[in-house]
Amino acid sequence: MATQITQIDHPESRRTVLRVEGDMLSDDALLIEKIASAASAETGHNITIDLADLDFMDSDAASVLRQLKEKKGYEIDGVEIFLQTAVNMAERS
Numbered sequence: 001m002a003t004q005i006t007q008i009d010h011p012e013s014r015r016t017v018l019r020v021e022g023d024m025l026s027d028d029a030l031l032i033e034k035i036a037s038a039a040s041a042e043t044g045h046n047i048t049i050d051l052a053d054l055d056f057m058d059s060d061a062a063s064v065l066r067q068l069k070e071k072k073g074y075e076i077d078g079v080e081i082f083l084q085t086a087v088n089m090a091e092r093s
Helices: 024-042 059-072 079-091
Strands: 004-010 015-024 046-055 075-076
Touching: 004 024, 024 046, 024 059, 046 059, 059 075, 059 079
Parallel strands: 015 046, 046 075
Antiparallel strands: 004 015
16 A cells, blocks of 8 residues: 555644555655655644554664654654554464
8 A cells, every 4th residue: 555644734732743544665754754844844843743544664664763753853653553453463364
């Protein structure tokens, strides 16, 4: 499934959420980094990357996201749901 990125601005809380759906590879994570940086510069909002609807993420993409969290202070949400889904799928196999 192709990656779909939806930007949702919340001016009242000064937060921009990037909701990611589908599969995330390293190129997708780098695109998210560009979108997040542009949104932050344009709005001045804090950035949250929502991964709750993600189906797959490779290790290179995970590394990029970790750097975004550690170096830029972006918040990463929905990882628990993503991990639980992966565990459930593995148990069924």
